[in-house]
Amino acid sequence: MKPLDVDADADYINWPSKCCRCGSKNFNMEVHTEKVVLWTVLSVTKYRYISVEIPVCGSCSSAHFKWYGAAIACAAIGWSGLQVFHKSDKFILFWWVLAIILAIIGTRKKPLKILGFNEDNNTIRLQIYNHAFASEMRKKNQ
Structure with a gap:
């Protein structure tokens, strides 16, 4: 299912009282920071780090690290196949492609993603x- 985009005031976000990823009532407010692109002209890009306190439970907060760990393990298996066991190219390629797929899944397991910041009206997407x-958040932040 495709994620939904929500615009909110950057100074005050009215969060529903549950985990933003799984909906659990057992959550903590944790700081979530992302590097957001403000503008790009040809090859020059301006970034800004945006930090927001989000409601997230412990398992959702760290879920992406498990996928990254699995990706690192697969890449290590592929590397060891190359260095130690002198395995075939197909063996190495399989493990490295699997590592890339797991890393991509890991990025999608983060609680949420900050897509952008609008300086004109001080909102984040x-x-x-x-x-x-x-x-529920769209209704609360209209």
């Missing part, structure tokens, strides 16, 4: 994977 949470 959030990409939220939980549709019920995103719908």
Whole structure:
């Protein structure tokens, strides 16, 4: 299912009282920081780090690290196949492609994604994977 985008005031975000990823009532407010592109002209890009306190449970907060760990393990298996065991190119390629796929999945397991920041009206755009949470948040932040 495709995640939903929600715009909110950067100074005050009215969060629903549940985890933004799974909807659990057991959550903590944790700081979430991302490097957001403000503008790009040809090859020059201006970035800004945006930090937001988000409601997230412990398992959703760290879920992406498990996928990254699995990706590192697969890349290590491929590397050891190359260096130690002198395995075939297909063996190495399989493990490295698997590592890339797992890393991509890991990026999608983060609680939410900060897509952008609008300086003119001081709003941030959030990409939220939980549709019920995103719908409730849209209502609260209108």
